[in-house]
Amino acid sequence: MSLIQAHGLTFAYPSVRVLKDVAITVEANESHVVIGPNGAGKTTLFKVLSGEIFPQAGSIRYDGEDVTRLDAWQRVHRGIGRTFQVARLFGEQTVLNNVVLALECRERINGSSAGRWWRLTPARALQEEAMERLASYGLDRRAGDAAATLSHGDKKRLELLLTLALHPKLIMLDEPTAGMAPEDRRAVVALINRLREEEGLTLLLTEHDMEVVFGLATRLTVLNYGEIIASGDPEEVRRDARVQEIYFGKGGGHA
């Protein structure tokens, strides 16, 4: 079943058209990676699909429902999560409180009393759940530190953790390994594959690093100047003549 069906997506800034009539589908439980050279429109496509901005034309269906005009927060309620290229965290808050806040948001969405605005301190159960989640990502040692003091890789992991705390069905990861050391990248690839295989999540990603791309993609879409030029099985896409020409044309494995 297709979790996301989008077609005709068009987005233009005053001086430049970034997306031109883009159609994309994301099947349930696939790991769909969007690649393309810088400026191809990957991040804009992400923004449009996640509801951060609205397209000027086109429609997006999520899980059978038309979500084109729904704001990001409403799509989150329906099970979409998203991380950013540069991790966005509450830097002044402790690592623990970052997670507790995400859990409180989840409780609010569920309408549970643990998320009501008049609660002075977060429910004990949420604090404990937060610690467990931190422990499973090896971040429990840093629970009391301000999030701003974390290393780059830990920040990205914490952001993923916040996103997962809401129990999404689909998560959109914008360059999840950007700026990471090779061993960290391999850990992220393993983690993402585990999420898909064990927890049944659907993933939509952008990525620059080809090793990462082919390590986790079950489907590959290539975007160039706002247009999709190929989409399908990663190996097939790799052999596509147009892709070879404009993307791998210079013979390298990196974009």
Next chain:
Amino acid sequence: MPHPPQSRPFGVLTPLAAGLVLAAFATLPFWAGKGLVFLAGIVLVQIVFALSFNLMFGLTGLVSFGQAAFFAAGAYASAWLARSAPGLPFILSIAFGAAVGAALSFLIGLVALRRASGIYFAILTLALGQLIYTVIGKTTALGREDGLIGIARPVLDFGLFRVDLATGDRYYFLLVVAAAIISGALWWVWHGSLGRILAAIRQEPERVRFLGVDVRRHREYAFLISGTMTALAGALMAPWSQIITPMIAHWSYSALPILFCLLGGSARFWGPAVGAIVFAGLEHGTRNMTGMAELVVGGALLLVVLAMPGGILGTLARLSGRPAREGAR
């Protein structure tokens, strides 16, 4: 199973200090002169004003330059009602002031937050505030530029007995109690679940949005709560000063809470209260240095801003090795 680190939500020092200041305010009429008591009443109102403002400013990260409009709305609306219907219970006229402030801040928040952010939001609120200032100054029912004079202090009717707040320092004590209750309510909002979300919105609104929170709606909440409480402060001031002029809607009056917040430290709940008290002390201390007052107040402010970027409380916290902001514990 791992346990959360021992959280020290609220230390013992802050309530102790707050209690001492409250005690100082509550006992003031017994050991200070009439002028100082009156000034202290104004400072209490300004504390409520600044604490309300900081919910939007220091917590949510919205800079409004038109907050005085809500203060004036509360003051004028309650005074106008009390004057038009003299028999009405005091609590109703106060509630009416707060309601008018709520309606106004709801409307302005709805429009301004939809259209502008950052410095544009600040100037938009400034322009809307100046409009309200001008309209008040041209409205005959509100006394035009000369304002409303001779606002009566109310009589509280408890059925069995009546308390005439016009006698002695009774209205002052009412102000102390009201300021304590309102500050307590604001404290609750600031530290509670809603406050945590508002603080998160200040730091990283996009992340909050992707945690499923309607960010604009929550900014509107902050603006609304802040505007309503500010109007409440205005409504409380009218019977105390017994005269209100359009000056309380002027932009320079909107600058006051910003000043208090930054002076005391906008990152901490009690910062604005400290700022209001210190600023009043500074102004009162220099009141007879005519001609020098601007130099002294300006110099002191500049010094504080340059030498104490976290405000007074932020600097005290840094000196004592605590984090600059509450919540990071």
Next chain:
Amino acid sequence: MLSEVLPTALNGLVWAMSVFLVASGLTLIFGILHILNFSHGGFVMIGAYLAFTVTNRVPGTASVAAFLGIAVACAVAVGAMGLVVDRVVFRRLKGVDDSYSLVATYALLLLCEGAVKSGWGGNFLSMSPPEGLGGALFVGDLFVPSYALFVIAAGVAVYLALDLWLHRTASGRILKSVALDPWMASLLGINVTAIFTVAVVAGFALAGLAGGLLAPNQSLSPALGGTYIIQAFGVIIVGGIGNVRGAFLAAVLLGLVDAFGTVYVPEFPGIFFFVAVAVIILFRPQGLLSGIR
């Protein structure tokens, strides 16, 4: 009714150019440093008081040339103050919250008022336009005070000079690149701190120039600093903050709105400026033009 249109438009332009003279330095400093300088009006006021004193103390300063010379001298003097303010205040405001710089510069405004009061006293003062600008001219059928024309010309001249500087000179381009991305500019070997200082000194010099040129426009009192600042704020915000062209456009627009409002709806003097600012920001939240231009 028609006979009112031209003079009203002209009066609107005089208001517009006097406010633009004040706003130009304000928007320049904001464009580069992102500091909204509350004290700008205070330094305009100091420029005006300096011009007043020099004109009255030094004999033979009644000519237009001397008047312009004095205005330039005021620009230099206030620009020098800018150098001090940059060292002592602005450099410490880097990286702190916008609202801190607002309060710091508000404190500076108080200091300006205090300084003027202790230097010149609290009495009102008045300065006449120089000989040759005191009278009036006929432009067609229109009767125009020559000093009013002079203010318009001065506003346009300052605008053109700034526009040329920013767009047609190497130093202007460097300034713009620093405004866009100081970090990138520093990588390219530009001394960003020095450029910031140049912008502050230029902005303050514009304040001094505005003070010198506008000294005969209205009475002088320690409250003068606050008189212009809100109008100038409105102009730079409506114009698109940091944008000199936008400020010029906005000044003309708001000047005309204010003038026609005053003449045709006399019951509400002074309200149209704020209505216009609110309406324009509601429809164009980023101002008429955006970015530094």
Next chain:
Amino acid sequence: MHFNRRNAIKVFGAGLAAGAIAAPAVARAQSAPYKLGFISALSGPSEPLGRPMLMGAEIAVEEINAAGGINGRRLELAVRDSKAKPDVATVATRELVGEGCNMLLGTVSSAVALAISGMLQQENAILITCAAHSMRLTHENFNRNYFRITDNPFMRQGAQAKLMAELHPDVPAWGGLIPDHEYGRSTWEAFKYALNRFYPRIANRTPEIADPIFTQYGGSDYRNYVASAMRSKARGMFVSLYGGDAVTLFQQARPYGFFERKSPIVDSANEFIVSRAMRAQTPDMWVGSHWYFGAFRGNPINDRLYAAYVARTGDAFPDGFLSEGHAAVMAYAAAMKKTGGDASTPAVIDALSGLTFDSATGPRTIRAEDHQAIKPVVQYRLRGAQTPAGFEVVDFRVVPGAEVIEPPTPGAPVQW
């Protein structure tokens, strides 16, 4: 680690405690001299009005003390700045009352006077205002603890319109430039009323009165108002802008040929404030004043006050606020002589009601009904000149107060 916070609390505590000790200490001084509380604008835009008022009060106190005081006791002034803001004035008033000053004087701004007047009965204090002009003070908002020893718009603008009818019977077309607030409107109301009253009687003509032009307060550009005035058919112009706004208006009006086309110009209350700023550029106009020293030469109080002023400042043209600060002290002195030294509020109120006392403008009588003084209304004609001061007084008129005063209606609005 919590050391610093605790210290901060100590500092706060100490500050508050110091205030507590200071207040009663000042109150103790009450037994020896009579203390008068002076409140006026000593900073801000109204400072040029409040300063001479204070000087006049100081001169009066010195004179009285030099002559042995009142009933053998000296007078003393406790001075507070109102900044022309009602809330600041309210703090200052309570402070003064707390220090034992029940006799207050001063105030420039009507808003400040109304604010203080409203709290007098509650605080058991008396206020004599020296310049606040609002008609409400002696009408709608009248209370027994309030006194005005100077004139009011009804008297001032009445005398001005009367004089115009006498001097310019051929100019029946009048207009006005009026600041858009209560003071501005009430001056215009009074002037218009008096034009309609005196032109038919004196000039035998019905005046043609144009709608006034309302101006913004504290603006930097008045050219559009000037242009509107130029279009008006009115020849005579009544201007009640004050201070810096008036200077700006006149400065911007001159090149339009305003003063050639609009004559006579009547200025409601600017004393020498405008001419001191504009010097040779001062337009030819009739100015309303509290007091002009040249009009009362030969009156020893007038001559001594003028001499004291010149000695202190070196300036030759004192503003009328000087005599009003002086007169308020003289009124209290006279009242206390009458009570035989009893400075209690009820006694002083009784003594002031109906009191006749001497001043730089000659004897003044405070009406018992509404506590409005019957005092001469002073006007002078000014113009720029090549004199050391830059201007000269060409002519002056003194109209006895009784000729132009309104009937007393305390508690009710003026009947126009």
